[in-house]
Amino acid sequence: MTLQLAGHNALLTGASRGLGREIARALWRQGASLLLVARSGDALRTLQRELDGRKHDSAQSAHILALDLAVEQSVPLLVQEAHGLWRDLHILVNNAGVLGPIGKTWENDWPEWTATIQVNLLAPVSLCRACVPWMLERGGGAIVNLSGGGAATPRPHFSAYAAAKAALVRFSETLAQELAGTGLRVNCVAPGAMGTDMLQAVLRAGPGKCGAKEYAQALKALENSGTTMARAAALCVFLASSASEGITGKLLSAVWDPWEKLPEHLDELRSSDLYPLRRVVPADRGKKWD
Secondary structure (H helix, E strand, O other): OOOOOOOEEEEEOOOOOOOHHHHHHHHHOOEEEEEEEOOOOOHHHHHHHHHHHOOOOOOOOOEEEEEEOOOHHHHHHHHHHHHHHHHOOOEEEEEEOOOOOOOOOOOOOOHHHHHHHHHHHHHHHHHHHHHHHHHHHHHOEEEEEEEEOOOOOOOOOHHHHHHHHHHHHHHHOOOOOOOOOOEEEEEEEEEEOOHHHHHHHHHHHHHHHHHHEEEEEEEEHHHHHHHHHHHHHHHHHHHHOHHHOOOOOOEEEEEOOOOHHHHHHHHHOOOOOOOOOOOOOOOHOOOOOO
């Protein structure tokens, strides 16, 4: 079996549970060595033991670091740890995220609102700023930023989360253009709704606080959660590997987009505006208002 990521080093945040844990397992199965970051040291150690029991060879290693990305000073500590482990960094996956306050924007707790922006937007941007020069020194690589509900469409009652994720996607598109031609790719993954702690938080909030539509969607998402999570992790591996060379600055849905076939359409991707954030103008809907 050919391992797509053998000899690659990957830094993954939010790795201890849910989608982050599945991404860690998927990267590991493809041969990557990992630095796994999350708040819970116990959960990280459990995952580390699991991965160590499934090594492909003695060179593959799983390292862990427990810290809270809500604390601004945590990013320099994380990057320092990574530099101490590896000469090269090939893959950065910004998966850590918090749902933040649920309810009307003007009723949200303001410190909780701003903390959501810190974890979901400022921490990933800070990590990109710190890792990009390092990755460029070693010839490039891949950055994968996890998007979420509210990035591409409004998400009432989840304003902090939606605002942070929309900004993260636009930042990723911008960074990808700044890095054009360098060999360092930047893409975003919209994973789809899954039975994670975030989904449980929606269900606990109830339709009165999160909205009837959001609540109904959360209930439905529980049915296909396992399949959705596996597909989202597989898309992260695809974007981290050489299979996605030439694909950058895109927002891809793990569930709805035919991402496995994109390498067959690289020329069309480069010459089009497919898979970005965008606004809809009258001409897009067959209307002529000018």
